[in-house]
Amino acid sequence: MITLNNVTKTYTQDQTVFHAVDSVSLSVKSGEIYGIIGRSGAGKSTLLRMINLLEIPTSGSVIVDGMELTNLKGRKLRLARQSIGMIFQHFHLVTNKTVLANVLVSLELANYPKKDRKKRALEVLRFVGLEEHVSKYPGQLSGGQKQRVAIARALANKPKILLCDEPTSALDPNTTREILGVLKNINERLGVTIVIVSHEMDVIKSICSRVTVMDKGKVYETIEVAPQGIVDSDHTPEWFVRQLREEGDHA
Numbered sequence: 001m002i003t004l005n006n007v008t009k010t011y012t013q014d015q016t017v018f019h020a021v022d023s024v025s026l027s028v029k030s031g032e033i034y035g036i037i038g039r040s041g042a043g044k045s046t047l048l049r050m051i052n053l054l055e056i057p058t059s060g061s062v063i064v065d066g067m068e069l070t071n072l073k074g075r076k077l078r079l080a081r082q083s084i085g086m087i088f089q090h091f092h093l094v095t096n097k098t099v100l101a102n103v104l105v106s107l108e109l110a111n112y113p114k115k116d117r118k119k120r121a122l123e124v125l126r127f128v129g130l131e132e133h134v135s136k137y138p139g140q141l142s143g144g145q146k147q148r149v150a151i152a153r154a155l156a157n158k159p160k161i162l163l164c165d166e167p168t169s170a171l172d173p174n175t176t177r178e179i180l181g182v183l184k185n186i187n188e189r190l191g192v193t194i195v196i197v198s199h200e201m202d203v204i205k206s207i208c209s210r211v212t213v214m215d216k217g218k219v220y221e222t223i224e225v226a227p228q229g230i231v232d233s234d235h236t237p238e239w240f241v242r243q244l245r246e247e248g249d250h251a
């Protein structure tokens with residue numbers, strides 16, 4: 001589904017060339033949930049953003065669904081990108097538009113048939129559980145609800161792939177669990193291939209079946225894992241108090 005061949009991204013500063021991503025090759029199979037983990041600065045986000053050419057590789061090729069994106073330009077690239085949705089840590093919603101209008105924007109940009117846009121937007125908003133919030137503005141929503149809007153927007157054009165850049169890093173543990181549940185549902189029910197960049201081990205271990213560990217712009221290792229499932233630890237006030245008391249006992 002996704003093949004990266006010797007993909008490299010360099011930045012030049014004060015005549016020194018810096019490799020943010022250094023000759024990375026990997027492939028993601030159709031229908032899998034693939035994780036990319038590593039410490040800050042390892043090149044994870046840059047690598048993810050090269051999958052949809054949001055970041056243009058300095059060299060190497062990106063092949064998605066049999067099409068070499070690195071050979072495409074203009075309209076053809078825009079069309080190919082429609083099969084790749086993306087969500088971000090800080091949601092990137094349009095703050096002065098309602099939830100419904102945020103999703104409609106993405107359908108407009110993709111030239112989705114005008115008469116079907118509202119129906120489609122409401123359909124995806126229902127899928128992510130936001131049917132009661134369609135007339136609200138982003139400022140009236142919780143972090144988890146904002147991420148659901150972003151997910152609905154990314155799904156509106158029926159992508160085959162969803163790229164997730166630290167999708168839960170701005171969320172608390174309970175909300176993280178909910179969003180991971182939504183992503184798993186998208187993978188299982190809609191058959192969407194998912195690539196998740198995260199620095200959170202629990203997130204990666206819960207739903208990914210293959211994980212690439214990155215270091216200094218390179219693939220350090222790629223590992224097959226059995227997804228552990230989304231751990232059902234409800235972070236209630238009692239849980240916080242118990243954790244604090246237990247910590248105290250060990251001191």
Ligand SMILES: Nc1ncnc2c1ncn2[C@@H]1O[C@H](COP(=O)(O)OP(=O)(O)OP(=O)(O)O)[C@@H](O)[C@H]1O
Pocket residue numbers: 011019020038039040041042043044045046047199
């Ligand atoms: N536009 C840019 N100009 C110069 N350097 C950049 C640019 N974008 C990224 N870098 C550098 O490339 C390296 C990799 O960045 P990247 O954001 O991909 O890492 P990351 O693993 O996602 O880290 P983090 O988890 O902190 O976001 C970093 O050292 C970063 O400073």
